[in-house]
Amino acid sequence: MTVPTRTWLVTGSSAGLGRALVTELLARGETVAATARDPQALSDLRPAVSGTLWTARLDVTDPERIRRVVGEAVHALGRIDVVLSNAGYALVGAAEEASPDQIERQLRTNLTGPILLARAVLPYLRAQGHGRIVQISSMAGQRGSAGTAVYCASKWGVEGFFESLAAEVKTFGIGVTIVEPGTVHTGFFGRGKELTAALPAYADTPAAILRRRAEDGRLPCRGDLAKMARAVVDVALRPTAPLRVVLGSDAYGSIRRGLTARLADLEAQREVAFSTDLTDGSA
Template sequence: MPADTWFVTGASSGLGRALCERLLARGHRVAATARDPQTLTDLAPADARQWWTGRLDVTDHDQLRRCVDDAFAALGRIDVVVSNAGYGLFGAAEEVTDEQIDRQLRTNLVGPIQLARAVLPHLRAQGGGRIVQISSAAGQVALPNMSIYHASKWGVEGFFDSLGTEVAGFGIGVTIVEPGSAPTGFAARSRETGPALAAYAETPAGRARRAIEDGTVRQPGDVGLMAEAIIDSAAGEPAPRRLALGSDAYMIIRKSLRDRLSRLEAQQEQARSTDAAARNVA
């Protein structure tokens, strides 16, 4: 794959940082963004031409648009935009606060939507490009203790699935990445938890909360290998619509889809019975 220019949000830690490290090692140019650009200083390569940084909080839409415009103005062309910034909110729906819900959706759902809206005019003007949205296996499954996080990820998957059909004619590919668990700090540093309610202590939500807090959640993924797979996927044509990463992601997504298909197929006759044509038959 020839050297391209990548724009990465949430580049200070986890998957975003791993992507920047490996992109630079491969000779790509990187526009790395973070709420505090000072956290990116140690990533800077010897060749300054490979590197651009910007301050970006995806919940600040004016700042987001300025950052995107500045990056395209400075670099001339950006081939791949990686929307990675996000965090996990854990707790049963009753346990999280109104403010926590609002912040989760502003960051994980509205932020990526607004980032896409900001970059699309630039990508159309240059004749194409790629948008890579980092979702999660949680965008395809539903587990207790994560209802608001699931809402953000299922929402973002619906948006980018539709977006892919809207912009394909402009030469813009869209890929939704669905990683499983990996030691990225997501379940520690990059997490928020609602105040516990005693009523949920012995429920599936309460048990899931304890597993996360105790650090006993299995994390089979390797964040570096995930970053390599994402970079490799950008060379594929057409863009893969979804990219599951990690054996746990593959297994739980596969089970969820099979279960949903089975339940849907059991409703086939009932679904047909509500067509207008069924009234005439009756």
Template sequence: MTTRTWLITGVNSGFGRQLAEQLLARGDRVAGTVRREGSADDLRDAHGDRFRLAHLDVTDLPRIREVVDAAFADLGRIDVVVVNAGYGLFGAAEEVSDEQVLHQITTNLLGSIQTARAALPHLRAQGGGRLIPISSVAGIAAHAGASLYHASKWGVEGFFEALAQEVAPFGVEVTLVEPGGARTAFAGSSLRTGAPLAAYDGTPAAFVRGLREGAPVPIVGDPVKIAARVIDSAEQRPAPLRLVLGSDSYRAVTASLRARLAQVEPQEASAAGTDA
């Protein structure tokens, strides 16, 4: 097992926390960020100089580069950058406010883009490394009532798929992680909703109201196993561009891709009919 140094945004809970705990337990070094100060002090107290902690709200876009630059300056080589910080905004598109829309896109999409952009000069200079954005099944398959969350995650997918091609000549690889539902605090602290409109009562977009009210939802994903698979993926060469985790994710991803092909393939002749 190779000992590595990792930078992970959002280590206070969820996948970020699981990754940090497992990596530190096996002897790796971790630079972690948290939005809420004090939320990961126990990791710093337990692991000393193998855990570097910084405060970062990824909606403060200029601050991202400062934090990433400081981590590389302090630790030297960082092998893997996990772009994890984010949350879910749910509700019909009409139900969320303009401020909520902006905050969702800034956090999940712009924060991810700027984290990667801040890391790239360092990864190129050291001759390579791995970027691991934590996307979601929601980055490939869409569901009513999550349009803004999908917008942020589909943007992550497009950005990092193109970025993987741009940075391959420098030895920098990308793995998009596509987890399904997992038994984390996502449905609590990481889930936000719009103000319900009566017009959407009983429609597919209203499914999230049950989540907020604590309705039981079958969740198959084990965050410990998911984090372990993400860690293992850093050893794979070449890097998998996408890492689908959870049987629910696999079913939703494959169904979505098949449906898209079924919609597009019959249009081959009509598409060619617009050629010059």
């Protein structure tokens, strides 16, 4: 029996996980709408014999361009079954060091862009009665760390939005999955990073240590890019996929420690929390 192909829209396809996802999909003979800020970076990609590759220029900070590209992809390919929202980058440095422009650009790319993309594709997914949005987050979406405060803010925002969206669109047959990868050799802390302007006051702090490791390329990475791409595609193909998917032993460990600590803090405050309710009969 022939397995039907799906049509996938992938953002941030020029490098890293986005490119690995497109490569994996094409190898499976799938139909892919691959987007990037520079479509020339996609010129060497080739579909399998049974696959289709459609490319377009897309900067996720441009709301009008998002709407136009989504519409053009649907028109060219007939439908979109799965959206792999992957575009993003890391701002590295202490929060106090970040300029207002850097903060705005980080949030516009990593948070507002995915929100606008989801809003642009939802009318098409609703009309066809099925679809899945897979949002690439990070282990930083579950646990903050020194030196990436603004980046973590963008990913925590992503987590909240897409968890809420999942509850809103389930009735339309649309699924939502949030992917939380750990570290992987993607160039994310290479050409894909941006640094804040260093302040002397932070020279010996954890934020500065991370900055130096990012600058020198000394950040340990445990994830296998190709394996992660396969895992994401496999999850997206499930009839019923989980809301969250963790990739990498470092992500599992970091998220587990963070959630365990937060749950312990919550339990320690139970008495105080209950003490602030209205007294019986006064509601």
